[in-house]
Amino acid sequence: MSAWGAVAGGFVGTVVLTTAMRAASELGLTRMDLPFLLGTALTADRTRAKAVGFVLHFVVGQFFAFVYFGIFVAIGDGGWALGALFGLLHGLFAGSALVSVLLPVIHPHMGTPVSSAADRPLLEPPGFMMINYGQGTPLVTLLAHVAYGAIVGGFISLAS
């Protein structure tokens, strides 16, 4: 296992995850737009937000790849299958606690069921597993994260 594998896996995995989410959006399965969600935390300009959001998403992708790498090292095991399992847990975490609980704390525009647009313009609250962004969002999110995890796990193992 190597850190360079985590770097490469994080990059490729994020490319695949982003592309899968975008394709699902084109197919009408979801309105989830991760770059838009992340970017609007830093700027109110739509175009700039999407660009900034892409960069942030790749940074976050690298961060989680190193989290996977750290756990693999700690337990002395790895591989694409374990990575896929991590991806599933990662997807559940992202769709529940991360977006619904943690993101509203740091995101100035992220709505929650109890927030009010009287104070500032709000992004639509995502709901559990971001289901407010389309009925297909939970499945798409989980599958995309499973793919991400498998890729990260595979790259880390390949580089060993």
Added chain:
Amino acid sequence: MRSAGYAPLRDYAAIGDGRTVALVASDGSIDWLCLPDIDAATVFAAVLDATRGGSFRLAPTGRFTTERRYLPETNVLETTFVAEEGVVRLTDAMLLPGDGLAPARELARRVEGLSGRVPMRWRAEPRFVYGSRTPRLGRRGVTPVATDGHQAIALSSWAAGEPTVDDSSISGDFISRQGETALLVLSGADQEPLVLPRRADVESRLEATVAFWRDWAAERAHEGPWRDAVTRSALALKLLIHAPSGAIAAAPTASLPEQIGGERNWDYRFCWVRDSAFTLEALMQLGCPSEADAFFWWLLHASQLTHPRLRVLYRLDGGARAPETELALSGYCDSKPVRVGNGAVDQSQLDVYGDLLQTAWLYGRAANGLDRETGRRLAETADLVCELWRQPDCGIWEVRSEPRHFTHSKMMCWVALDRAVRMADADWLPPSHTARWKAEAARIRDFVETRCWSDELGAYVRSTDSRELDASVLLGALMDYRGAHDPQMIATIDALRRELGRGSLLYRYSGEDGLRGGEGAFLCCSFFLVDALARAGRVDEAAEMMEELIGLANDVGLYAEQIDSETKDFLGNMPQGLVHLSLINAAVSLGKADGA
């Protein structure tokens, strides 16, 4: 007054934001809205199916009368409801984005109580994808939303009653009291989460939107007796300009019928090459250099994939495919079929080559030339015209009968080669084929003069050896195939008025076109006639017609494609760009003729 749920087409005003357009009836109902763009599927299409199409109604609950206007020199609509209980003012606008985080599309409806206590009711029935989908309705916090696939709308309201959400609609009731203001905002999202706006931001964007339109209108350069009509036409055209690309939609609607109950129902949410020369001329006459620039380069980019051949029309994103399909909607006043997409895209129309080269000529004159690559492409187009002009085609009116040798098409082929020669003489096009272009132009002229002129009728006829007339040959005068002073052109003008005219109105042709039923008088042809008369020096006659035609606009100065010459009811898609373009160009010609 509505009949079977349908408002007269004359009752509609348009609001837009450079991306999409909504039609608002005088009774406060929004009966047409495509999201996210003008050529996307509808959220509201009650104008095409009062039951299934979906609408956003807002009006007093009791009896009322209305007065309407656009706020001066804007595309912001103001409807005043005069009810028994008092008076209420409704302001409708598609908001332009400002600096802060705003919805991707935002339609604001502000209700001001002017007097009394007026019970008001609003009800939004969103029906995505031309009424074919039942939306999922719910709430995000307190805000009602409707979602379907990659699309969603939110309906935020302030002081407009507690919103009620049921299986198919979002609605509310409130009392509009003197001095109080309620606000409803429809926010749209496509492939992204909704943005739920703040009231203060909406109010601020509404003011900024009014200011934008006023500033834009103030920069338009036209003075004269028809200034108001020209300014309104310019604002209507601006609504049709697709901001991301610079393309101009022929109209923001689809399948509004040319005959009530008839089958002549077409989708106009595309950019027609045939309108390009008029578009560029009007934009330059109005002092819109940036819009003219964007349009010209969009046209060249869009046509690059099919070069040197031209499609009849292109999608607003420059795409060359527009497959025609029929929708399961009942149609306006049961006018079926309801079509989206346009089969004319695959037709052969030779006139478009003349329009492209005339457009390039106009642009080149304004820009002091064309670059070498553009010149080379235009020369290849002229070469193609030398090969194509002998073929029959479907003509400017896109007949669905057998192709013919239409007179107007041949005239425009001559225009194409004449402009190619002019541009080569100006050193914008490579000169190597100039002799061929001149020779073929002479052959086309000989063909038109021998095969398309009728001594019996004393006019250019619709197609070779026919006895039918066609108002499109007026473009021969406007595009300098023959000057408007030419005796044959003057004779043709008189024959057209005699055979196709009803007062100031003109029908577009006699004879069959492969479709059942008839149609109304064609408003752009009526303005072509004014233009031709003005150029012919018959200024008083032209001015009288112009006055009558301007009187036929609806209460807010808009026109549909056609008009019933008896009832003056509107027919066809609206607001139609070519009508407003031809109004502008006719007013300019009249101004020039008056000053000459």
